[in-house]
Amino acid sequence: MKAAVIFQRGEMPQYTEFPEPTVQNEDELLISVKAAAIKNIDKSRASGKHYSTKGDLSMARVIGGDGVGLLADGTRVYAMGVSGMIAEKATIDKRTIVKLPDAINDLTAAALPNAVAGSAMALRFRAGMKAGDTVLINGATGFTGKIAVQIAKHYGAKRIIVTGRNERVLQSLIALGADETVSLKQEDEAFVAQIKRIHSQTPIDIIIDYLWGHSAELIMTSLKGAGAITHRMRYISIGAMAGDRIQLSAENLRSVDLQLSGSGLGSWSMEEMGLLFKEIIPEIFQLAAEGKIKLETEAIPLTDIERLWDMEVTDGKRLVVVI
Numbered sequence: 001m002k003a004a005v006i007f008q009r010g011e012m013p014q015y016t017e018f019p020e021p022t023v024q025n026e027d028e029l030l031i032s033v034k035a036a037a038i039k040n041i042d043k044s045r046a047s048g049k050h051y052s053t054k055g056d057l058s059m060a061r062v063i064g065g066d067g068v069g070l071l072a073d074g075t076r077v078y079a080m081g082v083s084g085m086i087a088e089k090a091t092i093d094k095r096t097i098v099k100l101p102d103a104i105n106d107l108t109a110a111a112l113p114n115a116v117a118g119s120a121m122a123l124r125f126r127a128g129m130k131a132g133d134t135v136l137i138n139g140a141t142g143f144t145g146k147i148a149v150q151i152a153k154h155y156g157a158k159r160i161i162v163t164g165r166n167e168r169v170l171q172s173l174i175a176l177g178a179d180e181t182v183s184l185k186q187e188d189e190a191f192v193a194q195i196k197r198i199h200s201q202t203p204i205d206i207i208i209d210y211l212w213g214h215s216a217e218l219i220m221t222s223l224k225g226a227g228a229i230t231h232r233m234r235y236i237s238i239g240a241m242a243g244d245r246i247q248l249s250a251e252n253l254r255s256v257d258l259q260l261s262g263s264g265l266g267s268w269s270m271e272e273m274g275l276l277f278k279e280i281i282p283e284i285f286q287l288a289a290e291g292k293i294k295l296e297t298e299a300i301p302l303t304d305i306e307r308l309w310d311m312e313v314t315d316g317k318r319l320v321v322v323i
Helices: 040-047 106-126 143-154 167-176 188-201 213-223 250-255 270-289 302-308
Strands: 002-006 014-017 028-038 066-070 076-080 089-093 134-138 159-164 180-183 206-209 233-237 258-262 297-301 318-322
Touching: 002 302, 014 302, 028 040, 028 076, 028 106, 066 089, 066 106, 076 089, 076 106, 106 143, 106 206, 106 233, 106 270, 106 297, 106 318, 134 143, 134 213, 143 159, 143 167, 159 167, 167 180, 180 188, 188 213, 206 213, 213 233, 213 250, 250 258, 297 302, 302 318
Parallel strands: 134 159, 134 206, 159 180, 206 233, 233 258, 297 318
Antiparallel strands: 002 014, 028 066, 028 089, 028 318, 066 076
């Protein structure tokens, strides 16, 4: 079969012949892949830099963690791969299969699930979001951030505040459900002052953060208390696009009612993972099929994987390989 293969950690994937995977146990099925998205996690794992691949020295692997394809009986499904998914054939985990609505196309179905996991899991399980909550999304101009705005709105957020550097995309988030934008391009003092003003007018209940780094330091500075009773907040780290480490003052944790946690691979329970595939992703697929979730994709053929692997995808789009 043809596939996108990494032969050595950190190298560019190659479009080449590779042995077709075989089913190893009763929990696996073989699928004919039709589309698979390229996410930040795929690039990070291919380079060996993601925490889930540290110490893994195995070579010659097909890339791609999930995708859309056809079962032997022709049923169109989304699933997580046991083998790499950017290939003509892949083995999938039966427990992750989600049947696709007829009205959703392959590109949308391949692009959505990672972003759904990167937003809905944090909102539902780490933040315990309730209708009427005020949500701040730090780094909302990327693909997952744009989906997070819409899911927070669907879950009943009273007010959604978004931050970002791309001013045009930041303003476009208003049409997706955001209520106020905060530019990360302004001076630190102005950024802190704006967050303080927002929090004083409508106390923030939940912060989901795709950036971490300096912006996280500024947000926590904005929320620091002065000894009075404070509003309970849940701060959920999801990504680290702006840096993996921050300086955190102990006063931030003592002066406010702040719950700090993370949402990602390894932090979710088996029950939560089950709900992701049984309830959450199917629900969002249906919303997308009905035109209630908006997203943009950039399609590339599998044959062009070497040329387009490092392609810069702007304005919050998702790159999807078509097989």
